[in-house]
Amino acid sequence: MNETASGIPFVSGARSAGEGGHFEEFCEHPANFLMRAYRECGELAEFDMGGINTVLMVGPEAHEAVFRADDDKVSAPEAYQFMVPIFGKGVQYGAPLDIERQQLRMHSRGLASEKMNHYAPIIARETEDWIANWGDSGEMDFYEGFADLTIKTSTHCLLGAEFRYTLTDEFATLYHTLGAAADAGGLQDPNARKDAYDARDAARARLEELISERVEYRKASGEVHPDLLQVYMDATYADGTHLRTSEIAGMIVWFMFAGHHTSANTAAWTLVELARHPDLATAVIAEVDAVADAGTQYDLKVVRRMSRLEGFIREALRVHPPLNTLTRRVVKDFEYKGHVIEKGKNVMLCPYVAHRLESEFEHAETFDPTRPQPKNPFALIPFGGGQRKCVGNAFAMLQVKVIFSVLLREYEFELAGPRGEYAEIMPSLILRPSDPCILKYRRRVRREAA
């Protein structure tokens, strides 16, 4: 095995530097490539991402070292500059660190418990509306179905009922155009894909117009709403100033990007696994029924205690984590276990690989929703970890739980395709089930509630 100067094994099969090193194989299926890198090299594996040498770091200890390192040592903003044109200048990685921290605080305000208790019934109502015309039985593509549902739930929670119910195809199309420009290509050369990027910039500008209209309308009306838009409009920086309208648009796009497809895919995988394992689904359905029969509102305190459903979703996140490349740019030489990773390289963590470690997850290949949560908070990392852990993690869990609380109360599901379907594909940096993701549904014969 080849080693780099710092003694880190170098992954085999690289093309010459002019041909991009491992870049092409990486882009084909990042999770599969990183799995191969780990199997071949172990805890540390270096590869060539088309000119940027990248070190995959695997295992809770390595994850913790990265998550605990400051941004002036291993930097997320430096690694993710290709996201700046999507979210917009002045927010997140397009803002100075101190400003980004204050913006995270604003997101966190909008996701605090009392806010979440407002979002939960919205998500339930959207799901009820979704299934209202399903009839007694049928089949549909649930990858698309959940993507559609979650764009409604997220715009509803974010921008309020009025925006949601005037939601146009234009919004969805613009948003899709932005998404198409956020793939692994950006990790390599931000200027390489001019056409997609021109379309992206046009879409970003138009989205900002739509959101600005909404902000101006609300300012003029003097109305106060219980949604995230209101949180962003009311929020102030430490110096007392408010977010500019362009920054509000950025906050919204940021939130949607982080939460939309990731949640939709988690819902799709959860459904596929429920259909694959009817024996394991029984306990989840019983829990959903018990909550429904008690007639309580879906508030956080109730939903938090749905441990069977949570265990099932958490296991879906373990086996099929939506985001599989958590990247940081090394800005000061970074030492780990005697190896020096030099400034200018990237380090990468991969939940897909991490979640298949037998040392952390016994019988890692088995789907087991009763698996206890690992004691080490850096073993299971579907939302990342440390200060840069996804701020929406509790919202995401709430959202998927409420969706399934409604779905499983009314319908049962089975796989419609042959065994080989429902494969893990990665046309972008997000892992998703293959097309089409068809499941059959049938209305449940409910026992009478006591």
Place this chain on the structure above:
Amino acid sequence: MPRYRVQVDLMLCQGHGVCKEECPEVFDVKDMKTGYPKVLVKERFPDESLMEKVQAAVDYCPNQTIKLIEVED
């Protein structure tokens, strides 16, 4: 009966406020001028009568921020 000390890892805390909701006697969430709000432990050695609620705060924290350490009397 063993006694417990509440220990938090502030680096992991994003101020979700679950702990405060589960056990306001022991936990508060403090707004920070910059960055996430952070958990504030009001009672490092919670009374035995609160342990069930403290345990719920530990179990439901989305970030596994809180630990209970057994201490010698």
